[in-house]
Amino acid sequence: MGLWAMVEVSIEGVVLGKGNFRDACLQLGLIESDQEWVNALQTLSIEGSPSDCRKFFVTVLASGLVSDPDTFIVDTQDFLTADLEVLYNVAYRPAVTDDDTQDNSQNDRDDDSQDVMQQDLQDIDTHDNTDNRHAARTFDPYLKFRYLLYKLFLLSDLKDLGLTVQNNVDLSEFDQATDRVFPQSTISGREQSKIDPITFTAKQQEFFNDITSPSPSSQLYFLDAPAGYGKTFLENVCMDQLKIRHHKVLAVASSAIAATLLNGITAHKAFGIQVRKSSEYHTLTNLKLNSKEWNFFKDLDFLFWDEITTQNFEDIRVVDRTLRKIRGVDVVFGGLVCVFSGNFRQCLPVVKHVETRDEAGVIEASLLRHLNEIKFHRLNENVRIMGIAQNSGAQTYADALEQADYLLKVGSAEAPFDGNLLEVVSIPFVNVTEKNDDFISTIYDDFSDINPLQVPLDYYKDRCILAPTNANVDTISDMMLRRLPSVDDEDAQEFSSIARNRIDQESIPRGIPMSTAQARVDDFNDSHMPPTVLKFKVGMPLMLLSNILPSEGLVNGCRMVLLSYNERYLTCKLITGSHEKEVVNTPLYRFSYDYESQTFSKTGIDLTSQCFSHGQFYVAVSRFTNMKKQNIPLDPPPSDELLRDNVNFVHTVTNVVFTGVKPFIVAPVL
Ligand SMILES: Nc1ncnc2c1ncn2[C@@H]1O[C@H](COP(=O)(O)OP(=O)(O)OP(=O)(O)O)[C@@H](O)[C@H]1O
Known part of the structure; x- marks a missing residue:
């Protein structure tokens, strides 16, 4: 059900009337009004620049978190345009004549430019944009404000949100901004x-x-x-x-x-x-x-x-x-x-x-x-495995070939099965381990003596732990958080993605006891929803689980390191994708700590829950460059006796392959 689906809102038998899902959440105190985001921008305007504010503004707008975009613009434009006067002065500074003395000309120019700006602002109030005086101006604050938004590559997103764009705005100056989305013939990245x-x-x-x-x-x-x-x-x-x-x-x-x-x-x-x-x-x-x-x-x-x-x-x-x-x-x-x-x-x-x-x-x-x-x-060579085998000597060529072959069989459901059990595949090569701190330490070092913000970005970029379910991710995240040292003695801080700590008796509809409302909030921790409670520590790696703002690299699956946070937004540095190394302010919204595909030097898989969808096990296991070096936690963990007595025991896991794809899978020919 979408946020805007019409529902009859009732709780514990008390009918609150009809409204959309967002209204219902607002009425129940589960989410806050747009004031939440106005407050966030106010905080950011103190800590960041107007440019940071503009980016954040568009981020929350584009991610559908704001119910009334037009009012939101009005309420926040002071934070967004705090540098407008400076920009305006630069654009309108009258030319200096030889006769002007240095000091006087500066004062005069500032006065002049302020006058021009005031005049223009008045014009905007009293005339529509078809007014000739406006047409004669090449630069006015309203257009500047629009320009700043366009510069964020979000023209179409704004249109989608129903924000009107003045018909007579000359869009030619915004072309450059959209080049990023529709690039010209320029080389990106590699020369x-x-x-x-x-x-x-x-x-x-x-x-x-x-x-x-x-x-x-x-x-x-x-x-x-x-x-x-x-x-x-x-x-x-x-x-x-x-x-x-x-x-x-x-x-x-x-x-x-x-x-x-x-x-x-x-x-x-x-x-x-x-x-x-x-x-x-x-x-x-x-x-x-x-x-x-x-x-x-x-x-x-x-x-x-x-x-x-x-x-x-x-x-x-x-x-x-x-x-x-x-x-x-x-x-x-x-x-x-x-x-x-x-x-x-x-x-x-x-x-x-x-x-x-x-x-x-x-x-x-x-x-x-x-x-x-x-x-x-x-293509017919597994460069991820064979490249490593040839270059680093990390494993023998024969081992690498064996692993590459196993992967192909897993992908097409031809890997050795356990008896007659379809979908269950043996998982050779690896060492089965318990899901504990030792497992984590095979991938992440002990950072107890260093400031987590000093860990190089590439360190996290190069490592991941994959898990099939959100519940597995949560337990791994907790273990990671415990290992990560605190900056300035600050322990991990917990935030609720819904307004749990802001529930008070007044905000709860009549007839519903406070304890029930709080329990409802806690009940929202459901596997189909993003986690409602998030814990943060500065320096921790994060993965975003929503497409918030693709043009700024904030996409489902992008990874970042947390630089700082408050109860309204996070400041992070991106570690993947085309926006790598850029710093972003992002709302507290749908985060998790699991990791997606790509190539990593150190990978772990938590298989204490079984893979359940097509290709899930294949994708996970294909991240390994050397399976023989892998420790994998399984459920149930093997008993000590089993490990001791059955040295040749082969562990199995679930490998789901939709048979409909088989005709289209062609084995690579060497
Ligand atoms: N010719 C090459 N020279 C050096 N490195 C290469 C070459 N080809 C691929 N690689 C490296 O091999 C690894 C795997 O390549 P890549 O990610 O492109 O594979 P892929 O087929 O897209 O895999 P997946 O579908 O799993 O994402 C990467 O680290 C990549 O940089």
């Missing part, structure tokens, strides 16, 4: 000198040569690679090379976190994909004819679309239709060169035992109906 020394595997080289050649051999490609075969790496290098050659390239993915790894955006955002709510499923685009986005696709040269295996076919079809229309060419994808990629072995939105057409529709749907027209490039 030519860094591309040259790259050594590809043979298959990577083949793909690179094909896609970067003056005339690619196909218009549609599918880059097929099991986990760790260097797909993301290769795509990034190819895109950089194409940009160097002045091609216009766009990367999209079905999830925001995959998009950030390719310096791109989600397919939904790029193509304005919208789902029409009707009994008949139908997808539309909201791209406007001849809009900036529309024109961007007209002369786009290459589209890289990752995780297309999890994209519904209706979405792909709407992109096909849209591109034909925009580019005026009635051939598939409007003749644009497209590189699709994805991995059917990895997590797809299908769940155990539910293999009906509807649930598994994504498999059928995403199977690019254009299979005949697509040229497949299949």
Whole structure:
């Protein structure tokens, strides 16, 4: 149920009337009004700059936390525009004449610019924006204020939120701001000198040569690679090379976190994909004819679309239709060169035992109906494992090969099964351990003697513990928190994501006892909801569990280190994605401490709960570079006798593979 769904609110038999879910929560004192966010901005305006305030403002606005955006702007604009006068003065400072003395001219100029600003503010109050005097001005505070918001790359988000944009605002000066979303032909990150020394595997080289050649051999490609075969790496290098050659390239993915790894955006955002709510499923685009986005696709040269295996076919079809229309060419994808990629072995939105057409529709749907027209490039070397084996000598080549082979079998459900039990796979190589402090210390060092803020960012970037359920994540997080030393003797502080500590008898509807209201708040700790209570310690690593603001790197799955916090927002440094190393202020909102895919030097998996969805075990185990070095907690933990007496005992875990994907999994040929 969405926040805006209409519900009849009643608690303990007391009917509170009809309203939307947010109203209900407000009435029950579970959430606060927008005043919460006004207060947060007030706090931030004391500790941070107006620019920090603006970013935070847009973050809470874009994440749907504010009920009344227009009032919110009015209530907070002083914090957002505290530097407006300074900016204005700089823009309007009259030219200094030779006759002016230094001191006098400065005072005069300040007076003049303030006058101009006051006059303009008056104009805004008394005239609408079509007034000629306004048209003559190239710079006024209202436009400046809008400009500042646009600069945050959120024009479309603001529009979505129903904020009106003045018709006569000249958007040309905002073009630069949106370049980040729809990049021009500039190289990002890696420079030519860094591309040259790259050594590809043979298959990577083949793909690179094909896609970067003056005339690619196909218009549609599918880059097929099991986990760790260097797909993301290769795509990034190819895109950089194409940009160097002045091609216009766009990367999209079905999830925001995959998009950030390719310096791109989600397919939904790029193509304005919208789902029409009707009994008949139908997808539309909201791209406007001849809009900036529309024109961007007209002369786009290459589209890289990752995780297309999890994209519904209706979405792909709407992109096909849209591109034909925009580019005026009635051939598939409007003749644009497209590189699709994805991995059917990895997590797809299908769940155990539910293999009906509807649930598994994504498999059928995403199977690019254009299979005949697509040229497949299949990578065939697990660079994550084999690269390490060859370079560091961490394990023998034979061991690495054995592990790579095991992974492929896990992905296609061909790994050794335990007897007749489908879905249960043996987990060889690893050492089974208990879930205790020793397990944590195999991944994270003992920091008791150092200031956690001095730990290099790369340290956390390079390590993770994966867990199949939120409950497992919580216990690991508690263990991590206990290990982390306190800065300034501050113990971990606990925050409730709902207004538990602000519940008082007056805010509770008539007839409901205080204890019941508090109990209801506590009951909200449900596995389907984000945790209601979060504990923080400065220096701890965090992972965000919501797409708050993709344009600023705040996406579901992004990782960060906590620099400071208060009861309203956190200040963190991002450690993943295209915004790595940037400092962000983010509202206290849906955080957890588990970690997503990517390559790590030290990984742990907590298997004290079983994996339950397609590809979950495969994704987890494919993060290991050397399985023989892994300690894995299982449930129940093996008894001492078992460990002592059965040296050859092979442990098993659940490995769910949706059989519908099997026909599409092709084993790599060496
Ligand atoms: N040619 C190469 N030279 C050096 N390192 C490489 C090369 N190809 C891949 N790698 C490294 O191998 C690791 C795995 O690559 P990458 O993350 O691109 O794989 P992937 O196929 O996208 O995996 P997954 O699907 O699991 O995300 C990364 O650390 C990457 O930097």
